[in-house]
Amino acid sequence: MDAIILQILNGLDKGSAYALIALGLTLIFGTLGVVNFAHGALFMIGAFCAVTMQRLLSLSYEEIDPTRTDFLGNPLKVEVPYVEHWFGPDLGGAIIDWSVPLGILLAIPVMIGLGFAMERGLIKHFYKRPHADQILVTFGLAIVLQEIIKYFFGANPIQTGAPAAFSGSFDFGTLLGFDPNVIIYPYWRMVYFLFSLVIIGGVFAFLQFTTFGMVVRAGMADRETVGLLGIDIDRRFTLMFGLAAAVAGLAGVMYTPILAPNYHMGMDFLVLSFVVVVVGGMGSLPGAVLAGFMLGILQSFASMNEVKSLIPGIDQVIIYLVAIVILLTRPRGLMGRKGVMED
Amino acid sequence: MTKSTLTRRGVIKTGAYAGAGLALPTIFTSRARAFTNAPSGNTVTFGFNVPQTGPYADEGLDELRAQELAVEHLNGMGDGGMLNTFSSKALDGTGILGKQVEYVTGDTQTKSDAARASAKAMIEKDGVVMINGGSSSGVAVAVQGLCQEAGIIFMAGLTHSNDTTGKDRKKNGFRHFFNAYMSGAALAPVLEKAYGTDRRAYHLTADYTWGYTQQESIQASTEAIGWETVNNVLTPVGAGDFSSYIAPVLNSGADVLVLNHYGGDMINSITQAVQFGLRDKQVNGKQFEIVVPLYSELMAEGAGDNIKGVYGSMNWNWQLSDPGTKAFVKSFGEKYGRPPSNSAHTCYVQTLLYADAVARAGSFDPCAVAEALEGFEFDGMGNGPVLYRAEDHQCFKDVLVMKGKDNPSTKYDILEIVEVTPVDHVTYPPDHPMFGGAEATLGQCNNGA
Numbered sequence: 001m002d003a004i005i006l007q008i009l010n011g012l013d014k015g016s017a018y019a020l021i022a023l024g025l026t027l028i029f030g031t032l033g034v035v036n037f038a039h040g041a042l043f044m045i046g047a048f049c050a051v052t053m054q055r056l057l058s059l060s061y062e063e064i065d066p067t068r069t070d071f072l073g074n075p076l077k078v079e080v081p082y083v084e085h086w087f088g089p090d091l092g093g094a095i096i097d098w099s100v101p102l103g104i105l106l107a108i109p110v111m112i113g114l115g116f117a118m119e120r121g122l123i124k125h126f127y128k129r130p131h132a133d134q135i136l137v138t139f140g141l142a143i144v145l146q147e148i149i150k151y152f153f154g155a156n157p158i159q160t161g162a163p164a165a166f167s168g169s170f171d172f173g174t175l176l177g178f179d180p181n182v183i184i185y186p187y188w189r190m191v192y193f194l195f196s197l198v199i200i201g202g203v204f205a206f207l208q209f210t211t212f213g214m215v216v217r218a219g220m221a222d223r224e225t226v227g228l229l230g231i232d233i234d235r236r237f238t239l240m241f242g243l244a245a246a247v248a249g250l251a252g253v254m255y256t257p258i259l260a261p262n263y264h265m266g267m268d269f270l271v272l273s274f275v276v277v278v279v280g281g282m283g284s285l286p287g288a289v290l291a292g293f294m295l296g297i298l299q300s301f302a303s304m305n306e307v308k309s310l311i312p313g314i315d316q317v318i319i320y321l322v323a324i325v326i327l328l329t330r331p332r333g334l335m336g337r338k339g340v341m342e343d
Numbered sequence: 344m345t346k347s348t349l350t351r352r353g354v355i356k357t358g359a360y361a362g363a364g365l366a367l368p369t370i371f372t373s374r375a376r377a378f379t380n381a382p383s384g385n386t387v388t389f390g391f392n393v394p395q396t397g398p399y400a401d402e403g404l405d406e407l408r409a410q411e412l413a414v415e416h417l418n419g420m421g422d423g424g425m426l427n428t429f430s431s432k433a434l435d436g437t438g439i440l441g442k443q444v445e446y447v448t449g450d451t452q453t454k455s456d457a458a459r460a461s462a463k464a465m466i467e468k469d470g471v472v473m474i475n476g477g478s479s480s481g482v483a484v485a486v487q488g489l490c491q492e493a494g495i496i497f498m499a500g501l502t503h504s505n506d507t508t509g510k511d512r513k514k515n516g517f518r519h520f521f522n523a524y525m526s527g528a529a530l531a532p533v534l535e536k537a538y539g540t541d542r543r544a545y546h547l548t549a550d551y552t553w554g555y556t557q558q559e560s561i562q563a564s565t566e567a568i569g570w571e572t573v574n575n576v577l578t579p580v581g582a583g584d585f586s587s588y589i590a591p592v593l594n595s596g597a598d599v600l601v602l603n604h605y606g607g608d609m610i611n612s613i614t615q616a617v618q619f620g621l622r623d624k625q626v627n628g629k630q631f632e633i634v635v636p637l638y639s640e641l642m643a644e645g646a647g648d649n650i651k652g653v654y655g656s657m658n659w660n661w662q663l664s665d666p667g668t669k670a671f672v673k674s675f676g677e678k679y680g681r682p683p684s685n686s687a688h689t690c691y692v693q694t695l696l697y698a699d700a701v702a703r704a705g706s707f708d709p710c711a712v713a714e715a716l717e718g719f720e721f722d723g724m725g726n727g728p729v730l731y732r733a734e735d736h737q738c739f740k741d742v743l744v745m746k747g748k749d750n751p752s753t754k755y756d757i758l759e760i761v762e763v764t765p766v767d768h769v770t771y772p773p774d775h776p777m778f779g780g781a782e783a784t785l786g787q788c789n790n791g792a
Contacts, residue, residue: 002594006590010590070753071661071662072673154400155397155401156610159610159645167618168620169620181625182594184620186618259583259584262607305574308576
């Protein structure tokens, strides 16, 4: 029982990331009709916004410490971050410590800007082209973005820790009456789960309760009619692209303490997120979220030793197996509607 | 109406004659050639095949730095580095046998097929006489096999699997780096002293040749000191998130986690293990501990604070105080502004060892070079006295047991040497079962003639 609860908890954070990425993918697909293979790269860029924030906050000047020597026997150059110099070691240290959450401040403008640039500069020209062309061009874009990041940040994963306040783990088991130390869940993963719920809630509320959201939803249902009513639907869809990029970016920023970011982390998530979208139902936002959490948890279960000893290698293929089963039984996915991508 | 004179038999006969005729000149040319890529002119070309992209790219970059430095030193530029401390004096900084050394590089991408393709291109297009480098055992075994077929020498870079000089050993392949068995033999006594004999270990193991042999070696050596192995779980290379593999460790009754991971995987798995509070845990009345059998400076740099107090092993470390190490760290540090990693060291040493063997043999013929390397004893390269064993082409030398430092003073000073395990403690017979047993042989030398 404890092992099962542990794996459910475990699946939640991964599921949160899948859900957030799939939500953005579905938004773009539903509004613009574009299959965006660069969406994983946006998640990765978001993660690197956190890394950049950390680097910016840790910008340092060198001081020579004559009492110590470096590896060649020369006097040691000590790096003192400007933030610590300006605000004192305590406050300065705390600011650097919180660089991941502060990365959100950087990620929002960067991601919206990047989203606009992508949509206006490249993807706009592919609306009338077949989906295969869209996939190729966005996939190419993803590779370009990856290589740019690799050029500046190198190929190895970069540790970007959570603030010290969230570095420990929470003994979840004692709440449920288990022995101490049986069900442990890191604080930051809880933060991530809650964060994703807030973002998902925010996106749904925005689409549900604002006039802008209403127009977008109407546009998703029937683009032409909305256009005939004199509404500039294209401009709104561009904004939605920016929003979807920001959602992916924020998902990336907050994920950095869970998984040290490297330049190809986006690709790892992209393929699974597409499966999530397909399982959830093309164009269905609730479907994407539901499928995201469901597949995250399933993947966790499949990694359990008991399961792996029954079916070796199941942890690698479970998501695809489930996708096959669901598509065979419900060809439109869990919550897909009739008529989406069927023309 | 014309009657065709073509018969089936006639066509076959003509074809056979024509084929034999066409093949004849190549038989003569291949006889005429002494060995693959025999250098003509006044230069000789080395091929440095390292991961320049992919998860081990930073290790590859450091190897390239060291290889460039080695070529400089061979050609008489710079301060000469370890050539000044090397016990063999066959090299004098004027190139090799009067030829200046040049090099080309290939990108292994840490994938066996890509590594073989880049090695093949360097052999066929650039005419390299030797290939050096690499950061993965999967790649090393693949490239070693290719070099054997092509008839050139392979001087392995960072490869730690027992198989490289075990069941997959080759007459044309040589390894200076230590191996998984040696890590186990060196680590076990230190672990016994630090954590006692009553421990229960849980292994997470990278799912490829290196992971298997390291896990097998560590399990054998820790069981020999009385530890019990609770479980061994194979994890996919590049899994990223290891939390679903780490969570079950909590309730398994284990009190030690052995991470048979390398590079980015190790950085992720140890970070996540610490996040899950494993190191703050008490199990069976003992403090829970983590062991990383194979360390590297670049990995330690990536894992940051999480490796404090964690034991592991290394082939070499820049903090050693022998003259060879000092000379190498000085040349490398002054050129690149950072101390060399142990993968850089092994590639540098391998390049010099190859050059020295050519100089001693008086020929670039791979079979002559192999003969010069077999049974070669040397010193002054940073590891104390070393033997290149003739039976399996494995170097035997002291092994370093390392620990993550509690209070590092600089960003390069994150590991400390806790013990230098003497070579006698890590030596094994060439027909050891973990190394392919009695069936494992080097085979015949191939010089491509």
